[in-house]
Amino acid sequence: MWQSLALPQSQLCLSAVLKCGQSFRWMVAGAAPNQEYRLCLRERVVCLKQDPTTLFYRTILPDPQPSALHWPLRDAETLIWLNDYFQLDVDLQTLYSKWAARDKVFSSIETRFAGIRMLRQDPFENLISFICSSNNNIGRITKMVQSLCRHYSPSLLSLPDPVDPLIQVQYHPFPPPAALAAPEVAATLRDLGFGYRAKYIQRTAKMLVDAHGSGDLAEKFLAGLRNATTEDAREELLKFVGVGRKVADCVLLMSLDKKEVVPVDTHVHQIAIKHYGLKGSLSSKTSMTPKLYEEISTRLVAVWGDYAGWAHSVLFTSDLKAFSSHGVVATEIALPTPPPTPSPLKRKVPTAEATESNVVPASPLTERAKRRRAA
DNA sequence: GCTAGACCCTGC
DNA sequence: CAGGGTCTAG
Numbered sequence: 001m002w003q004s005l006a007l008p009q010s011q012l013c014l015s016a017v018l019k020c021g022q023s024f025r026w027m028v029a030g031a032a033p034n035q036e037y038r039l040c041l042r043e044r045v046v047c048l049k050q051d052p053t054t055l056f057y058r059t060i061l062p063d064p065q066p067s068a069l070h071w072p073l074r075d076a077e078t079l080i081w082l083n084d085y086f087q088l089d090v091d092l093q094t095l096y097s098k099w100a101a102r103d104k105v106f107s108s109i110e111t112r113f114a115g116i117r118m119l120r121q122d123p124f125e126n127l128i129s130f131i132c133s134s135n136n137n138i139g140r141i142t143k144m145v146q147s148l149c150r151h152y153s154p155s156l157l158s159l160p161d162p163v164d165p166l167i168q169v170q171y172h173p174f175p176p177p178a179a180l181a182a183p184e185v186a187a188t189l190r191d192l193g194f195g196y197r198a199k200y201i202q203r204t205a206k207m208l209v210d211a212h213g214s215g216d217l218a219e220k221f222l223a224g225l226r227n228a229t230t231e232d233a234r235e236e237l238l239k240f241v242g243v244g245r246k247v248a249d250c251v252l253l254m255s256l257d258k259k260e261v262v263p264v265d266t267h268v269h270q271i272a273i274k275h276y277g278l279k280g281s282l283s284s285k286t287s288m289t290p291k292l293y294e295e296i297s298t299r300l301v302a303v304w305g306d307y308a309g310w311a312h313s314v315l316f317t318s319d320l321k322a323f324s325s326h327g328v329v330a331t332e333i334a335l336p337t338p339p340p341t342p343s344p345l346k347r348k349v350p351t352a353e354a355t356e357s358n359v360v361p362a363s364p365l366t367e368r369a370k371r372r373r374a375a
Numbered sequence: 376g377c378t379a380g381a382c383c384c385t386g387c
Numbered sequence: 388c389a390g391g392g393t394c395t396a397g
Contacts, residue, residue, distance in 0.1 A: 131393095134392040134393060135384095135389090135391085136390065136392085137385075139386085140386095194383075196381090197383075200393085243393080246391075265392080290377085
């Protein structure tokens with residue numbers, strides 16, 4: 001049943017990575033120390049748990065169960081998925097060392113927050129989840145995403161709750177774009193408590209379906225952005241509704257392989273002010289202008305290097321309390337390379353118009369869309 | 376281009 | 388009254 005994979009917690013800490021606001025769909029089962037995590041994929045549920053040296057995984061499939069002979073294959077598929085999802089070919093120890101060498105703030109928390117790595121998520125799920133994240137908290141985002149799955153994706157299978165085996169828990173995959181594109185979805189989501197984000201989700205799903213059909217081409221398109229440059233992929237994401245710079249950057253980092261991207265939210269802003277000498281106030285909220293966003297993001301990339309987005313995730317997950325409780329004083333960081341930022345680099349004007357594969361037809365451009373296209 | 380307000384809902 | 392922002396109007 002359970003398979004094992006040698007993997008120290010310094011390479012992956014499930015409790016820190018799975019419930020810190022990267023993915024909002026992992027179910028936690030069991031008590032604190034040795035708990036189990038479950039995620040429902042399109043055709044299987046993946047279960048995980050770990051001890052200090054080993055990652056344990058098992059696959060659960062809907063009925064009818066495959067014959068005993070097929071289980072090794074199913075587990076092999078799950079292992080392939082694990083390597084991809086957790087990006088296990090990336091050595092986290094090496095990255096931590098590099099960040100620590102470049103950054104005093106980082107070196108002071110290095111050992112206390114090991115095993116925090118970037119997941120490689122499904123782009124559509126990632127996009128919709130982070131449209132939900134605007135002006136919101138992790139608890140509610142989690143409820144919203146689960147509600148979305150419950151209402152718009154049929155249950156794949158059900159399992160007894162490990163805590164109370166008398167209760168059956170349903171496992172739903174994340175719904176595809178076509179399931180969310182119908183106009184009435186907006187009203188339903190609003191009733192479900194999504195607030196003003198309801199229409200963003202429906203409209204974004206509809207844009208994808210209109211442009212790529214109701215098959216899996218829409219998801220293929222999003223996944224295809226992994227091969228685009230960061231700038232081009234960001235430009236595509238910003239065309240969707242409810243997607244601003246921060247949400248776009250989260251998707252770039254968490255599902256489109258743009259490891260250097262540092263999303264800037266209020267929390268990161270506070271970290272930047274407190275520990276990296278960025279301007280702003282710790283008490284009063286200074287508004288996040290596009291210019292300030294760019295400054296913060298660029299600065300942090302200069303500090304952390306090409307895996308800056310991953311480093312950002314470690315600090316974000318660590319939480320500010322960890323810093324203050326250990327007397328790490330805010331200091332100016334000696335930058336390895338003083339951010340030369342030679343005044344706004346001449347942004348290359350998009351010479352080629354949108355290509356066949358990425359153009360979103362119909363739906364007259366809103367003022368905002370025109371603006372964004374022009375930029 | 377850049378700055379305010381509004382926006383759904385929940386927890387402190 | 389702010390929370391992992393974005394949209395729309397001036």
